[in-house]
Structures are given as C-alpha cells and as structure tokens.
Amino acid sequence: SQQGEEDPQALSxxxxxxxTMNCSYKTSINNLQWYRxxxxxxxxxxxxxxxxxxxxxxxxLRVTLDTxxxxxxxxxxxxxxxxxxxxxxxxxxxxxxxxxxGKGTKLTxxx
Amino acid sequence: xxxxxxxxxxxxxxxxxxxILRCVPISNHLYFYWYRQILGQKVEFLVSFYxxxxxxxxxxxxxxxxxxxxxxxxxxxxxRSTKLEDSAMYFCASSEMGNQPQHFGDGxxxxxx
Numbered sequence: 011s012q013q014g015e016e017d018p019q020a021l022s023x024x025x026x027x028x029x030t031m032n033c034s035y036k037t038s039i040n041n042l043q044w045y046r047x048x049x050x051x052x053x054x055x056x057x058x059x060x061x062x063x064x065x066x067x068x069x070x071l072r073v074t075l076d077t078x079x080x081x082x083x084x085x086x087x088x089x090x091x092x093x094x095x096x097x098x099x100x101x102x103x104x105x106x107x108x109x110x111x112g113k114g115t116k117l118t119x120x121x
Numbered sequence: 122x123x124x125x126x127x128x129x130x131x132x133x134x135x136x137x138x139x140x141i142l143r144c145v146p147i148s149n150h151l152y153f154y155w156y157r158q159i160l161g162q163k164v165e166f167l168v169s170f171y172x173x174x175x176x177x178x179x180x181x182x183x184x185x186x187x188x189x190x191x192x193x194x195x196x197x198x199x200x201r202s203t204k205l206e207d208s209a210m211y212f213c214a215s216s217e218m219g220n221q222p223q224h225f226g227d228g229x230x231x232x233x234x
Binding site: 035052 | 127154156164166169170176212216219220221222226227228
C-alpha cells in the first residue's frame with residue numbers, strides 16, 4: 011500500500027498553542043497534500059508540497075517533507091478554536107492522479 | 122472562490138435500486154474524480170476522468186459503477202444496483218491539471234436500506 015499512518019490519531023490543545031501532525035508513507039511519491047475536514051463536510055485543500063521541495067508555508071501553516079524518511083509534518087501555529095477538524099495527508103505517485111489518504115489526525119483546539 | 126458542488130446532499134435508496142450522484146466541477150478544471158468515505162474509515166479513490174474518458178479506476182469501481190460527463194458541466198456517478206456496503210459519503214473533486222491540488226465538494230451521503 012502507498013500510504014502509511016498519521017500520528018497522532020487525536021490531538022487536543024489550547025487555543026494559541028502550536029499543533030504538529032505527522033504523516034508517513036511507504037512508496038516514492040510525486041506530491042504530498044494536506045487537507046482539512048470539518049465534521050460532516052468535504053475536504054478542504056490546505057497545501058501541496060512536491061517531492062523536490064523540503065518546506066512550504068501558507069499563512070499559519072508550515073509543511074515539511076523528508077523523502078529520505080518518507081514522512082511529512084504539518085505545523086499549525088497560534089491555533090484557534092476554528093482549526094478544530096480532522097487533518098489528512100494524501101499522496102500521489104508519478105503517472106497517477108489518484109490520491110491515497112491516511113486515516114487522519116483529529117485536532118481539537120479548546121478555547 | 123469557485124467551488125465544486127454536489128447534489129443531493131443526502132440520498133436514501135432501497136438496496137438493488139440505481140442511484141445517480143451529481144457534481145458540478147469548477148468550470149476551468151479538466152480532471153475529475155470520485156472518492157468515497159465509509160463512516161469512520163479512510164477516504165478511498167474510486168475513479169479519475171479526463172478528456173471524456175476514465176483515466177484510472179480502483180478495484181472498488183467495478184461494473185456496477187459508471188461515470189459520465191453528459192453536458193460539459195455536470196459529472197455524474199451512477200451505481201446500477203446498490204448494495205448495503207455502498208453506504209458511504211461520496212465526494213467529487215476536480216483539478217485544473219494533473220498533479221495539481223484537487224478541490225472537493227461537500228459530498229453526498231448515500232444511505233442504502
């Protein structure tokens with residue numbers, strides 16, 4: 011299987027703290043994407059990092075990619091209650107548009 | 122900001138009946154996808170569609186499933202004879218080009234009785 015695991019499975023923090031979620035995968039990839047899913051809603055694209063990139067920022071989000079360890083991390087700084095959601099990483103391989111998703115991390119930000 | 126829209130938001134169908142799930146992808150996007158998420162499980166890829174044909178499909182996407190782009194704006198998923206295990210949230214997505222961010226709709230919750 012292409013996809014490994016995300017950890018932690020669940021994370022509970024206080025507003026203002028930083029949240030770090032990790033994702034591992036098993037095979038070589040083309041891109042890795044992070045998505046957010048609020049309960050009962052669709053997936054919202056957050057950030058895409060290509061296999062030749064090591065770090066990417068978007069607002070309060072920072073994503074790193076370590077292809078030698080086949081892992082990625084998503085850091086959300088200065089978290090807000092509105093960041094409460096499940097976060098998924100998804101990978102695609104060269105020659106395929108198919109996204110393979112992990113099980114996700116359920117983040118709870120307490121006000 | 123342009124969105125992918127899906128209808129209906131919830132579909133309840135008797136086992137064995139045909140169901141059609143509808144999606145309107147973002148207008149300048151060329152790649153279209155269907156995924157599903159069974160309650161409590163991972164999001165799973167079903168099929169990708171480009172240039173009016175299926176470009177890739179998963180093992181889940183068997184002969185009971187079909188996709189169509191009937192009129193240049195809608196993208197549909199048809200399940201011919203639904204089974205209980207087809208109960209899931211079905212997500213449509215689109216992307217401007219290949220290997221670009223995929224933008225998802227809010228999904229159709231399909232309940233098979």
